[in-house]
Amino acid sequence: MKGGSNKTPPAAAGPDGDTAPTEPVAPGGAPPQGATRSTGAAAELPFERTTAWLADYAPALRVTEQGSVVSVGDGIAWISGLPSAAVDETLHFRDGSRGICFDLERDLAGAVLLHQTQRLTAGTSVHRGRRQVSVPAGDALLGRVVDPLGAPLDGRPPPAPAEPQPLDAPSPPMIQRRFVSEPLFTGIKIIDGLIPVGRGQRQLIVGDKGLGRSALAIDAVLAQAGTGVHCVYVMIGQKRSSVVGTIDLLREHGALDYSTVVVGEASALPGLKYLAPFAGCALAEHWMVRGLDTLVVYDDLSTHAQAYRELSLLLRRPPGREAYPGDIFFLHAKLLERATRLAEDAGGGSQTALAIVETRLGEIASYIPTNLISISDGQIYLDRDLFSAGVLPAIDIARSVSRIGGKAQPAAIKREAGRTKLDYLQFLELEVFTRFGARLEAGMARRLKRGAVLRELLKQDRLDPLPIRVQLALLIAYNAGLLDELGEEQVPDAEARLRQAVEASPLTLDDSRETWLDAIRRWLSTEAAAEPASESADEPPT
Ligand SMILES: Nc1ncnc2c1ncn2[C@@H]1O[C@H](COP(=O)(O)OP(=O)(O)O)[C@@H](O)[C@H]1O
Numbered sequence: 249m250k251g252g253s254n255k256t257p258p259a260a261a262g263p264d265g266d267t268a269p270t271e272p273v274a275p276g277g278a279p280p281q282g283a284t285r286s287t288g289a290a291a292e293l294p295f296e297r298t299t300a301w302l303a304d305y306a307p308a309l310r311v312t313e314q315g316s317v318v319s320v321g322d323g324i325a326w327i328s329g330l331p332s333a334a335v336d337e338t339l340h341f342r343d344g345s346r347g348i349c350f351d352l353e354r355d356l357a358g359a360v361l362l363h364q365t366q367r368l369t370a371g372t373s374v375h376r377g378r379r380q381v382s383v384p385a386g387d388a389l390l391g392r393v394v395d396p397l398g399a400p401l402d403g404r405p406p407p408a409p410a411e412p413q414p415l416d417a418p419s420p421p422m423i424q425r426r427f428v429s430e431p432l433f434t435g436i437k438i439i440d441g442l443i444p445v446g447r448g449q450r451q452l453i454v455g456d457k458g459l460g461r462s463a464l465a466i467d468a469v470l471a472q473a474g475t476g477v478h479c480v481y482v483m484i485g486q487k488r489s490s491v492v493g494t495i496d497l498l499r500e501h502g503a504l505d506y507s508t509v510v511v512g513e514a515s516a517l518p519g520l521k522y523l524a525p526f527a528g529c530a531l532a533e534h535w536m537v538r539g540l541d542t543l544v545v546y547d548d549l550s551t552h553a554q555a556y557r558e559l560s561l562l563l564r565r566p567p568g569r570e571a572y573p574g575d576i577f578f579l580h581a582k583l584l585e586r587a588t589r590l591a592e593d594a595g596g597g598s599q600t601a602l603a604i605v606e607t608r609l610g611e612i613a614s615y616i617p618t619n620l621i622s623i624s625d626g627q628i629y630l631d632r633d634l635f636s637a638g639v640l641p642a643i644d645i646a647r648s649v650s651r652i653g654g655k656a657q658p659a660a661i662k663r664e665a666g667r668t669k670l671d672y673l674q675f676l677e678l679e680v681f682t683r684f685g686a687r688l689e690a691g692m693a694r695r696l697k698r699g700a701v702l703r704e705l706l707k708q709d710r711l712d713p714l715p716i717r718v719q720l721a722l723l724i725a726y727n728a729g730l731l732d733e734l735g736e737e738q739v740p741d742a743e744a745r746l747r748q749a750v751e752a753s754p755l756t757l758d759d760s761r762e763t764w765l766d767a768i769r770r771w772l773s774t775e776a777a778a779e780p781a782s783e784s785a786d787e788p789p790t
């Protein structure tokens with residue numbers, strides 16, 4: 249691809265490789281006409297010094313390329329006269345617009361615009377930047393909202409000095425990776441218990457629009473407060489209002505302190521929407537290779553696929569299934585492959601990816617969702633019926649999986665959650681069965697009631713991540729049957745009290761089940777004793 253780049257000797261390029269080659273620059277850095285132009289101080293220099301560069305100067309033939317825009321529109325430009333342009337390299341237009349070379353044809357290069365001025369028209373001259381796109385990365389980016397090229401969108405000065413990190417980088421090779429063995433708690437009971445995520449895992453959040461996919465991802469980011477995990481929230485093709493809403497939520501809950509938000513909003517050039525996830529990934533990579541754990545949210549990759557399809561169709565690439573270009577699978581695979589857990593000698597950090605995927609009418613079997621499901625380590629599936637029934641978060645446990653997160657789950661949680669999951673799935677089946685009005689024997693009725701309590705227990709408001717110790721206490725309480733006597737409406741109250749007690753207690757995940765059980769019994773019984781006196785005197789004693 250880049251075979252032609254050696255036509256131009258390196259000396260022809262300016263200091264950063266993108267100077268318009270109008271004035272020849274001599275080796276040694278002095279201007280060639282220096283001797284004639286300079287006056288005053290330079291004239292007083294010894295003759296040898298002013299002319300020293302002449303000794304090394306050898307006039308040589310220099311070939312430069314100046315392209316010119318043939319047509320421009322819809323966020324792309326066709327350019328002629330750049331025979332040695334390479335795919336993915338930056339292009340600079342005379343009017344100040346910028347783009348990347350995306351497509352090479354016989355006589356034309358197709359460019360995706362990343363910055364477009366009003367003055368860009370046919371005939372504008374173009375030259376090659378000879379660089380890959382990069383984004384400034386580093387701790388200066390924490391708390392910032394930037395576009396995929398690192399330009400600030402929060403009205404503050406550019407995040408400098410920050411190190412450039414290439415958007416396109418190879419994923420770490422196998423020998424630099426470690427198994428996923430540390431948990432990444434999201435604070436969401438269903439996820440941490442039943443569909444756990446480990447650091448370095450790639451997990452999808454799949455579902456129709458409006459079922460709370462972003463809400464889950466935001467909660468997961470909030471749950472990283474105080475854990476040292478750096479977060480990157482990438483928003484692709486969202487309306488300004490929802491972008492602002494998400495940023496405000498993160499800020500209000502103090503999550504911006506350890507996060508960066510990358511935005512390619514709906515009205516942005518399609519090129520920026522296309523680059524946004526790679527920019528987010530690059531930012532996280534910068535921290536990962538320095539030993540930090542990171543969490544990247546892609547909200548969402550379906551919109552990203554659409555932006556890529558738009559660009560590809562405009563650039564006349566052959567459409568494949570559902571009109572997506574054939575390499576969309578490769579593109580997403582390459583992106584998600586970069587999420588991993590590094591071995592100690594390769595840096596030792598991790599990048600966990602939570603990628604949001606949109607389905608239509610719950611159809612997971614369409615092209616982009618199936619692609620993504622096959623290149624990730626599991627998916628959290630949101631269901632419209634659950635959402636309508638008020639079972640929030642509306643996670644369909646039967647259709648959600650985590651292929652590797654279980655290996656990272658703390659032993660205590662794993663032991664309790666395994667039972668809970670089984671109970672719950674059996675309950676759901678039983679519930680369907682009894683919908684037909686079958687008369688129930690006592691045992692079944694009890695199991696139904698227990699299941700209903702569990703469903704209530706797994707419900708959770710958004711923006712309220714639950715510490716993992718509290719989650720353990722709830723699971724133990726449920727598995728030991730301590731909540732069986734509660735009515736469904738009493739569950740939230742019991743949970744709140746248990747939460748308060750756990751947060752005040754020093755018990756840890758490593759304490760034995762018996763220790764926990766004793767404490768939980770004590771907490772629940774003091775609660776029962778305190779209850780009639782304090783709040784509901786008319787409630788029958790249990
Ligand atoms: N656990 C929850 N509790 C209460 N409301 C929720 C919960 N999860 C989501 N919602 C609500 O559902 C709506 C849609 O959520 P959102 O995350 O924007 O959906 P999506 O990103 O899937 O389009 C929002 O109004 C949100 O407040």
Ligand SMILES: [Mg+2]
Nearest residue numbers: 461462463547
């Ligand atoms: Mg959303």
